[in-house]
Amino acid sequence: MSHWEVVIGLEIHAQLATKSKIFSGSPTAYGAPPNTQADLVDLGFPGVLPVLNQRAVQMAVKFGLAIDATVARRSVFARKNYFYPDLPKGYQISQYELPIVARGSLKVLLDDGAVKTIGITRAHLEEDAGKSLHEGLANATGIDLNRAGTPLLEIVSEPDMRSAKEAVAYMKKIHTLVRYLEICDGNMQEGSFRCDANVSVRPKGQEKFGTRAEIKNLNSFRFVEKAIQYEVARQVELIESGGKVVQETRLYDSDKDETRSMRSKEEANDYRYFPDPDLLPVEIDEPFIAAVRTTLPELPDQKAARFAKDFALSAYDAGVLSASRELGAYFEAVITGVGASHAKLAANWVMGELSSALNRDNVDIGNSKVDPAQLTGLLRRIVDETISGKIAKEVFEAMWSEGKPADAIIEAKGLRQITDAGAIEGVIDAVIAANPAQLADYRSGKDKLFGFFVGQVMKATGGKANPAQLNELLKTKLGGGGNA
Amino acid sequence: MLHNLFIGELAERLTKRQISSVELTRHFLSRIERLNPGLNAFITLTAELALKEAAAADARLAAGETGPLLGIPLIHKDIFCTDGVRTSCGSRMLDNFVAPYDATVVARLKGAGTVMLGKSNMDEFAMGSSNETSYYGPVKNPWDTTKVPGGSSGGSAAATAARLAPFATGTDTGGSIRQPAALTGVTGLKPTYGRVSRFGMIAFASSLDQAGVFTRSAGDAAAVLQVMAGFDARDSTCVDAPVPDYSKALGAPLKGLKIGLLREFFEGLEPRNAALIEDALTIYTGLGAETREVSLPHLPLSVPTYYVVAPAECSSNLSRFDGVRFGYRCKDPKDLMDLYKRSRGEGFGAEVKRRIMTGTYVLSAGYFDAYYLKAQKARRMITDDFRAAFEKVDLVIGPTTPTPAFDIGAKINDPVLMYLNDIYTIGANLAGLPGVSIPCGFVDNLPMGLQLVGPHFAEAKLLNAAHQYQQATDWHRHAPRGYE
Numbered sequence: 022m023s024h025w026e027v028v029i030g031l032e033i034h035a036q037l038a039t040k041s042k043i044f045s046g047s048p049t050a051y052g053a054p055p056n057t058q059a060d061l062v063d064l065g066f067p068g069v070l071p072v073l074n075q076r077a078v079q080m081a082v083k084f085g086l087a088i089d090a091t092v093a094r095r096s097v098f099a100r101k102n103y104f105y106p107d108l109p110k111g112y113q114i115s116q117y118e119l120p121i122v123a124r125g126s127l128k129v130l131l132d133d134g135a136v137k138t139i140g141i142t143r144a145h146l147e148e149d150a151g152k153s154l155h156e157g158l159a160n161a162t163g164i165d166l167n168r169a170g171t172p173l174l175e176i177v178s179e180p181d182m183r184s185a186k187e188a189v190a191y192m193k194k195i196h197t198l199v200r201y202l203e204i205c206d207g208n209m210q211e212g213s214f215r216c217d218a219n220v221s222v223r224p225k226g227q228e229k230f231g232t233r234a235e236i237k238n239l240n241s242f243r244f245v246e247k248a249i250q251y252e253v254a255r256q257v258e259l260i261e262s263g264g265k266v267v268q269e270t271r272l273y274d275s276d277k278d279e280t281r282s283m284r285s286k287e288e289a290n291d292y293r294y295f296p297d298p299d300l301l302p303v304e305i306d307e308p309f310i311a312a313v314r315t316t317l318p319e320l321p322d323q324k325a326a327r328f329a330k331d332f333a334l335s336a337y338d339a340g341v342l343s344a345s346r347e348l349g350a351y352f353e354a355v356i357t358g359v360g361a362s363h364a365k366l367a368a369n370w371v372m373g374e375l376s377s378a379l380n381r382d383n384v385d386i387g388n389s390k391v392d393p394a395q396l397t398g399l400l401r402r403i404v405d406e407t408i409s410g411k412i413a414k415e416v417f418e419a420m421w422s423e424g425k426p427a428d429a430i431i432e433a434k435g436l437r438q439i440t441d442a443g444a445i446e447g448v449i450d451a452v453i454a455a456n457p458a459q460l461a462d463y464r465s466g467k468d469k470l471f472g473f474f475v476g477q478v479m480k481a482t483g484g485k486a487n488p489a490q491l492n493e494l495l496k497t498k499l500g501g502g503g504n505a
Numbered sequence: 506m507l508h509n510l511f512i513g514e515l516a517e518r519l520t521k522r523q524i525s526s527v528e529l530t531r532h533f534l535s536r537i538e539r540l541n542p543g544l545n546a547f548i549t550l551t552a553e554l555a556l557k558e559a560a561a562a563d564a565r566l567a568a569g570e571t572g573p574l575l576g577i578p579l580i581h582k583d584i585f586c587t588d589g590v591r592t593s594c595g596s597r598m599l600d601n602f603v604a605p606y607d608a609t610v611v612a613r614l615k616g617a618g619t620v621m622l623g624k625s626n627m628d629e630f631a632m633g634s635s636n637e638t639s640y641y642g643p644v645k646n647p648w649d650t651t652k653v654p655g656g657s658s659g660g661s662a663a664a665t666a667a668r669l670a671p672f673a674t675g676t677d678t679g680g681s682i683r684q685p686a687a688l689t690g691v692t693g694l695k696p697t698y699g700r701v702s703r704f705g706m707i708a709f710a711s712s713l714d715q716a717g718v719f720t721r722s723a724g725d726a727a728a729v730l731q732v733m734a735g736f737d738a739r740d741s742t743c744v745d746a747p748v749p750d751y752s753k754a755l756g757a758p759l760k761g762l763k764i765g766l767l768r769e770f771f772e773g774l775e776p777r778n779a780a781l782i783e784d785a786l787t788i789y790t791g792l793g794a795e796t797r798e799v800s801l802p803h804l805p806l807s808v809p810t811y812y813v814v815a816p817a818e819c820s821s822n823l824s825r826f827d828g829v830r831f832g833y834r835c836k837d838p839k840d841l842m843d844l845y846k847r848s849r850g851e852g853f854g855a856e857v858k859r860r861i862m863t864g865t866y867v868l869s870a871g872y873f874d875a876y877y878l879k880a881q882k883a884r885r886m887i888t889d890d891f892r893a894a895f896e897k898v899d900l901v902i903g904p905t906t907p908t909p910a911f912d913i914g915a916k917i918n919d920p921v922l923m924y925l926n927d928i929y930t931i932g933a934n935l936a937g938l939p940g941v942s943i944p945c946g947f948v949d950n951l952p953m954g955l956q957l958v959g960p961h962f963a964e965a966k967l968l969n970a971a972h973q974y975q976q977a978t979d980w981h982r983h984a985p986r987g988y989e
Contacts, residue, residue: 061605061606064830065825065830066605066606066825066830066831067586067592067594067599067602067604067707067708067825067826067831067832068585068586068592068604068606068608068704068705068706068707068708069704069705070703070704070739070740070741071741072738072739072740072741073741100821102820102821102824102868104824104827104845106827106829106841109825109829109830110824110825111821111823111824111825111827112821112824164829291869291870293820293821293865293868293869293870293873294868295817295821295868295873295877298710298711298712298742298818299708299711299741299742300741300742301741301742
């Protein structure tokens with residue numbers, strides 16, 4: 022397997038967060054009863070005509086600017102013709118020869134810390150199709166056209182990725198970006214963000230691409246990774262056993278974790294693309310682009326670079342903390358509270374306790390049960406040594422479940438750190454007195470027993486003894502013996 | 506007699522309360538009842554609705570309201586969607602289709618207080634030049650019922666000529682207003698592409714289709730266009746340009762008007778047809794106009810160009826008629842493919858199928874460049890020819906058709922011969938120009954048409970030139986025998 026190189030390109034479909042559809046006035050909200058959000062235009066009734074939603078164009082341009090691409094001054098909608106019951110007009114309005122966005126790129130941070138630039142061939146606007154429903158219908162297929170006409174931005178990458186992990190990293194980065202730009206809600210369960218993966222393999226060193234298979238409709242990062250891994254293994258096995266990969270469309274079955282052939286190239290439709298005569302070419306001028314440019318937020322890479330620089334964070338930490346606008350904003354609010362000199366502490370807490378609590382309870386950061394001001398309150402108590410880091414975790418859990426500020430919990434539970442030297446000494450004396458054998462061993466050179474004494478003192482104080490003070494005092498008290 | 510009055514005269518009597526709209530409507534309904542069986546000009550009669558609309562118009566008139574079309578009866582080509590009324594487009598496919606909305610043209614005319622008598626017969630989906638492709642049988646020419654009235658708006662033309670209504674709407678994709686107007690001796694106006702909204706007009710070839718009107722005079726056409734024309738946000742190809750006062754423009758003298766004689770139109774013209782055009786030119790020079798020869802070297806490409814572009818667009822436009830959501834559905838489909846094949850196979854007639862197949866072919870991979878793309882280039886050259894000509898002349902003049910009305914059945918089995926009927930009219934559609942056909946005499950006791958074509962949005966100039974001619978002649982006042 023090691024002498025094979027994997028080549029992957031992704032076609033990501035991001036549903037644009039417009040209120041109405043791309044060519045009609047129907048709402049795009051998810052989850053309405055079937056066919057209640059489809060008007061005559063969406064139903065493809067005789068005589069109706071499409072009218073382009075300007076918001077969708079603005080969003081596509083915004084994306085183009087964010088990936089440093091060429092925004093086409095003139096782009097053209099084309100009809101992609103095929104028959105399917107969920108495609109009311111018998112054609113999908115898409116862009117073919119002249120897409121609105123061309124030639125951009127995106128930097129992706131890989132697991133090994135390297136940064137890879139992935140080329141983006143194009144991004145074009147198109148309308149989504151409806152849905153066929155089979156559940157609960159005996160001997161019939163239902164058609165729900167609520168989704169028909171929903172605006173999509175199809176983002177087509179170059180075949181620049183060399184592993185399933187790279188593909189996922191790229192897809193995550195696009196996911197981050199479209200949410201930053203507020204052009205897509207990124208909701209993968211609802212199908213707002215999904216992708217097709219073009220996968221091929223070739224012997225390492227060979228320039229010519231292998232024959233590719235296209236895996237359709239992957240709607241989670243995990244499925245993308247698993248589907249590609251399965252497909253790569255399938256292709257390698259096929260070639261090594263003397264077979265040949267055929268160009269085809271495949272479907273990933275997540276239950277069985279395998280890809281299955283949907284249709285081969287020979288069976289593929291001839292879509293008979295041609296410019297849609299119902300829509301004029303989209304002409305975009307400089308003022309329009311300039312106006313969209315003013316709506317660009319700080320982009321993920323810019324934010325990460327700023328975090329790394331201003332707060333002396335590692336590239337990894339800065340990357341994680343800028344992975345979403347909300348997370349970045351949360352982090353910055355905490356920094357404002359505790360001061361930039363404690364950025365590392367804030368970063369550890371946001372990426373650690375806070376993130377795991379959010380994940381555990383499946384809560385968005387926007388709905389976090391501990392808000393930035395509350396977390397700041399907790400971190401201040403660590404900084405001023407009212408509590409130790411360890412106790413702080415206990416306080417955090419209580420804050421999360423009870424919704425109270427850190428100080429209230431510290432007081433109520435009596436978790437204030439013991440910093441009175443006399444009090445700590447008293448406990449140390451008691452511990453030493455109770456463990457003469459360990460004391461003797463320690464003094465005869467078993468340094469490791471120092472930890473035992475720390476543990477005993479902490480246990481006796483309920484973890485509240487100031488760790489630094491405890492260390493100092495214990496060293497003095499144990500005296501003699503070890504080299505500690 | 507009421508039915509020989511022009512719209513302006515009728516409006517005056519309605520305003521002066523000399524007649525009521527209900528009386529006028531009853532008059533035309535009784536003519537229709539008596540005369541239409543010999544013509545088959547209607548697909549659907551809406552007598553009851555008409556009387557209601559007439560009563561409503563009378564109420565408006567009684568309240569002191571006036572308007573050039575208030576209370577005037579009309580007929581809509583059955584290609585325009587009419588809310589609550591069957592809209593068949595001349596096809597079995599839509600025999601059961603009751604439109605759930607009004608086309609913009611219908612809504613505007615309704616708002617102006619017109620009274621709809623019914624929906625006129627037409628070639629199926631506007632594909633034909635003789636009205637013989639209608640699912641509802643051929644329309645007969647009132648001048649000689651063994652002859653065709655032309656097409657595709659044959660019903661509207663025949664009904665206007667037979668004085669079954671003061672005016673009727675039509676659509677013109679390759680001559681479908683001007684050619685039947687010529688063959689039935691009425692005035693037929695095809696406005697500039699984009700002048701009148703296409704919303705609610707069932708599409709045949711979207712880049713060529715344009716709504717217009719049949720009247721018995723240019724003055725009447727001006728009054729109707731005034732209401733039909735103007736921007737509609739629901740049609741992206743509708744142009745947002747000011748609508749001039751067309752009736753006001755009718756008085757302007759023609760002195761100095763430069764009329765171009767299209768060399769390509771006169772080459773090989775049948776002598777009796779040529780003589781009529783010569784007579785018309787004599788009238789025009791008498792009115793102070795100047796004539797000069799102009800050439801459109803690429804005009805001979807117009808028929809083959811049209812028969813690539815129009816079928817290509819129609820093959821896609823008609824995909825929505827699939828038996829799934831509306832219209833004809835075959836009995837007991839055994840699966841999806843069967844549903845598609847039989848619904849379309851049984852729902853469409855031979856000419857429609859021929860054009861869908863032609864269009865599908867020219868858009869197919871491997872043929873697209875040779876046909877569709879080449880046709881687009883030819884279309885551009887033809888448009889440029891017209892543009893160059895209009896730098897030298899104000900409008901161009903020529904025959905509307907090569908021959909007068911031909912026998913029913915004479916050409917229906919020879920598509921190419923049939924297509925050549927549109928040889929003089931297609932150029933204006935390809936270039937998006939306004940054109941008008943007015944009666945200019947008779948050949949073999951059948952009316953012939955004089956065609957005027959002008960630059961984009963030159964309807965006022967065109968209608969004035971037609972009006973001045975009609976002030977100097979009485980060809981437009983001739984009524985077919987039995988319909989006087």
